[in-house]
Amino acid sequence: MKVTSLIDDECxxxxxxxxxxxxxxxxxxxxxxxFDTGATGRFVDNAEKLGFDISQVDVVVISHGHYDxxxxxxxxxxxNSRARVYMGEGADLNYYSKDPGSSYRYIGxxxxxxxxxxxxxxFLKGRTEIMGDINILKDVTNKYPxxxxxxxxxxxxxxxxLNDVFDHEIVMVLKDDDGLxxxxxxxxxxxxxxxxxxxxxxxxxxxxAVLGGFHLMGRPSSGMFEDEESIIFTAEKLAQYQVERFYTxxxxxxxxxNILKDVMGNKIDYISTGDVVDI
Numbered sequence: 001m002k003v004t005s006l007i008d009d010e011c012x013x014x015x016x017x018x019x020x021x022x023x024x025x026x027x028x029x030x031x032x033x034x035f036d037t038g039a040t041g042r043f044v045d046n047a048e049k050l051g052f053d054i055s056q057v058d059v060v061v062i063s064h065g066h067y068d069x070x071x072x073x074x075x076x077x078x079x080n081s082r083a084r085v086y087m088g089e090g091a092d093l094n095y096y097s098k099d100p101g102s103s104y105r106y107i108g109x110x111x112x113x114x115x116x117x118x119x120x121x122x123f124l125k126g127r128t129e130i131m132g133d134i135n136i137l138k139d140v141t142n143k144y145p146x147x148x149x150x151x152x153x154x155x156x157x158x159x160x161x162l163n164d165v166f167d168h169e170i171v172m173v174l175k176d177d178d179g180l181x182x183x184x185x186x187x188x189x190x191x192x193x194x195x196x197x198x199x200x201x202x203x204x205x206x207x208x209a210v211l212g213g214f215h216l217m218g219r220p221s222s223g224m225f226e227d228e229e230s231i232i233f234t235a236e237k238l239a240q241y242q243v244e245r246f247y248t249x250x251x252x253x254x255x256x257x258n259i260l261k262d263v264m265g266n267k268i269d270y271i272s273t274g275d276v277v278d279i
Contacts, residue, residue, distance in 0.1 A: 001028040001174070001181060001279040003211060003271075006046045007038035007072075008249045010272035016046045018273040021068035022185055022213060022250040025052060028174060031131065034060045034076070034083070035172060035183050039068045041075025046273065054079040059131055063185025063212075064169040065091030067107050068250075074113045077120065086130050088138050089123040090168035094156035104154065104161065124170065127201065133175040140171065140189040140197045144237075147215040149225035150188055164188070173198060179244075180205055181279055184212040186251050191215075192237050199241075207243045209279045211271070214260075217253025231256050235263035245279075247271045 004025045011018030021038035025047065034057045037043055044054050057080050062070045065087070073085070095108040114121070128136045146166075155164040171194055172183040180202055184194045191214045198207065214234070216226045226234075238246060238260075246268040248257060257270050271277060 001026065001176065003027075003247075003277045003279065004050060004052070005249065005271045005273055005275045006043040006050075006052075008271065008273045008275075009251075010249070010254065010270070012272055012274065014274045015049055016274045017042050020250075021071065022063075023072065024183065024211065025057075026174070026183075028176075029133070031058045031134075032056055033058065033134065033174075036061070036063055036069040036185050037072030037076050039071035041072050043072050044075050044079055050274065055081070057083045059083055059134065060085040061130075061134075061136065061170070061172050061183075062087040062091060063172075063183075064088065064166065064188065065093060065095055065109050066186070067109065069185050070109045073117070074110060077113070077117045083120075085117075085121045086124055086128075086136065087121065088136075088168040088170040089125050091123065093168070095164060096154040096156070096161065097152055098154060099152060107153075135173040135175060135201075137171040137173060137197055137201060138167075138169075140169070141193050141200065142189070143196055144190050144192040145230070146190045146193070147188060147225055148230075149215055149217075153188070171197070173202065175202070175205070176208065178206070179208040181208055182210040182212075184210070186213045186215045188215055192234060195238070195241055195243075207241070209245045209247060209277070210243055211247045211249075211277070213250035214248055214252040214256070216256035217251050226256060228259060231259045232263055235260045239264045239267055243267075245269070247277055
């Protein structure tokens with residue numbers, strides 16, 4: 001399995017461009033899977049520079065209904081006329097971000113894009129196998145605390161604006177011959193909760209790798225989402241799992257990543273725009 005980061009907040013040059021968002025291209029078992037599309041169509045430009053043809057993508061999975069993971073959908077549909085797009089039920093609702101003292105800022109998926117291409121989008125209600133050994137998990141356990149940054153994120157339901165409960169967030173699990181590879185876009189439900197759910201759903205199946213954002217990063221108005229103690233707890237818990245490697249990115253943030261790295265050592269790495277991981 002080969003995973004290429006087409007978009008991440010961090011970019012190390014290579015003639016590529018980064019942005020606040022996530023997009024991973026997975027080549028596996030004769031299939032090409034796109035996990036998230038970043039905030040814009042920039043992931044397509046990066047793919048072209050890296051020698052990938054987006055028109056050949058077989059399936060798209062959108063981790064949740066936020067612009068930094070689905071903002072590139074319009075560009076994708078323009079480039080690819082055949083792949084079906086899967087997302088969790090509720091990902092098409094209105095979502096907002098709000099810092100203390102500020103107004104609500106829309107961070108959902110472009111409504112016009114959803115309407116124009118609704119015949120190519122499938123909404124998932126629960127655990128689903130969308131193609132051979134591509135599994136989608138939707139109902140994540142709540143055994144452990146969720147990221148503190150979630151308190152700045154809202155949803156609109158039945159005309160009321162409420163704190164987002166992230167029931168639209170999904171996790172993708174690829175089942176290979178020798179184990180699982182887990183993809184979690186932002187882990188708003190908590191990366192530890194994600195892992196606990198995977199272990200419950202796939203008991204006694206080894207996990208080779210976990211990729212995605214852990215939603216630990218800071219923002220200018222509020223500092224770091226998670227205090228150092230909470231990040232260390234997360235790192236120690238992840239390190240205890242029988243998982244070969246974690247590859248984090250995007251909303252984990254480099255400050256939190258440095259703490260994770262201090263605790264987890266070579267069990268975790270950061271993948272930025274253009275990085276390639278062979279699993």
